[in-house]
Amino acid sequence: MESTKRKIREILAVRLKLSAAVAKLGDDTPLFGPDGLGLDSIDALELVLGLQKEFGVVIEDRAQAVKVLATIDSIAEFVRSMGKG
Amino acid sequence: MAAPPRVVLVTGGGRGIGRAISLAFAEPGSAVVVNYRHDGASAEATVAEARQRGADGFSFRADVADFGSVQAMVGEAIARYAKIDVLVNNAGGSRDGYLALMSPDDWDAVIDVNLKGVFHCCRAVARHMMAERRGTIVNVSSLSGMTGLPGQTNYSAAKGGVNAFTRSLAQEMARFGVRVNAVAPGLVESDVVSAMPAEQRERLLSNVPLGRAGKAEEVASVVRFLASDEASYITGEVIKVTGGI
Numbered sequence: 454m455e456s457t458k459r460k461i462r463e464i465l466a467v468r469l470k471l472s473a474a475v476a477k478l479g480d481d482t483p484l485f486g487p488d489g490l491g492l493d494s495i496d497a498l499e500l501v502l503g504l505q506k507e508f509g510v511v512i513e514d515r516a517q518a519v520k521v522l523a524t525i526d527s528i529a530e531f532v533r534s535m536g537k538g
Numbered sequence: 539m540a541a542p543p544r545v546v547l548v549t550g551g552g553r554g555i556g557r558a559i560s561l562a563f564a565e566p567g568s569a570v571v572v573n574y575r576h577d578g579a580s581a582e583a584t585v586a587e588a589r590q591r592g593a594d595g596f597s598f599r600a601d602v603a604d605f606g607s608v609q610a611m612v613g614e615a616i617a618r619y620a621k622i623d624v625l626v627n628n629a630g631g632s633r634d635g636y637l638a639l640m641s642p643d644d645w646d647a648v649i650d651v652n653l654k655g656v657f658h659c660c661r662a663v664a665r666h667m668m669a670e671r672r673g674t675i676v677n678v679s680s681l682s683g684m685t686g687l688p689g690q691t692n693y694s695a696a697k698g699g700v701n702a703f704t705r706s707l708a709q710e711m712a713r714f715g716v717r718v719n720a721v722a723p724g725l726v727e728s729d730v731v732s733a734m735p736a737e738q739r740e741r742l743l744s745n746v747p748l749g750r751a752g753k754a755e756e757v758a759s760v761v762r763f764l765a766s767d768e769a770s771y772i773t774g775e776v777i778k779v780t781g782g783i
Contacts, residue, residue, distance in 0.1 A: 495713070502669050502714075511665075 457508075457529045457538040464503035465525075469496050480525045489524075497522055504528065508537040543569040543594055545619045546765070547612070549602050549659055550574065550629030552581030554728055555678065558754035559626050560584050562762040566592035571615050571622075573629065575601050602629045602655030605662075612662040621670055624765045625663050627656045627700075628678040634689045645692045652696035653703070660707060660718075668714040674765045675711075677704050677720040678757070681780050684722055697722070701776045708774030717773040719764045724780030726752045747782030 466472040474490060483489030500522055501512045510532055512518050521531040532538040544567060551560040551572035560570050570588045574581035581597035588595045598614060600607035615622055630652045633644040656677055667673030682690050683697025701720060708718040725742055731751055757779050763769055
């Protein structure tokens with residue numbers, strides 16, 4: 454699980470060019486919206502592609518993306534549930 | 539080891555303009571996936587001709603109006619070649635008739651194939667292209683979608699939708715290195731045009747400044763150009779191929 458989370462942080466840092474912000478980010482900090490990292494929908498698209506490439510997991514649509522991409526914890530849990538973590 | 543082929547998926551690629559497009563990409567180092575819905579023999583003949591020209595490829599039956607079968611087709615292409623470099627959305631069809639007599643079925647069928655089909659195919663390949671940071675999509679639209687044509691409210695609405703879709707998707711995909719364009723053919727030599735009564739044919743041709751119907755190959759060459767690196771700074775465009783109309 455920890456290595457999965459480390460890889461997720463790496464995706465955020467490299468693909469979204471957010472290394473400074475990611476260093477201060479908690480595993481349960483919201484990635485989207487004003488109370489968290491403040492990612493937008495284009496960032497979400499990058500994240501979906503990054504997760505697909507890194508772990509081979511596919512997020513099908515917007516509804517699933519909203520659920521899965523909430524926090525680093527929720528992404529790691531999704532990757533684990535798909536047997537890829 | 540040989541370089542991986544340039545993979546081109548052409549929907550409705552077995553006949554007419556679609557066949558010309560499939561063959562325009564058929565050369566050594568390319569693989570052409572020829573989609574068809576009904577006419578498997580024509581699709582297979584097109585693949586055979588593509589092979590003669592040194593390309594790899596296969597035909598695949600899928601109704602573009604059905605997302606599941608589009609996903610299966612794209613899945614097969616990815617399984618064989620690991621990528622799709624070019625998607626040409628050519629599949630289409632018309633059910634012409636004046637609106638006052640048009641059944642909702644005729645409306646839906648034309649929108650489903652010509653507009654929803656484009657969404658389905660783009661949706662199915664978008665992620666693969668975005669992940670590769672490379673790819674081009676060319677939609678085959680129609681002059682009817684720009685100027686309108688009596689008897690074609692369904693078809694012109696669908697093709698007008700494809701033009702707007704092309705511009706929007708181009709803006710979405712640009713940052714991922716994927717270009718999206720369209721061609722809008724006018725009067726092109728086809729079985730339908732050849733079968734017209736001479737008088738009707740003459741009347742239609744009199745509106746074409748170049749004075750003749752286009753050839754399918756003349757549309758295909760523009761599609762090929764838009765898909766090539768020669769067009770690397772063109773995205774979100776709808777290019778008329780109409781002989782001057």
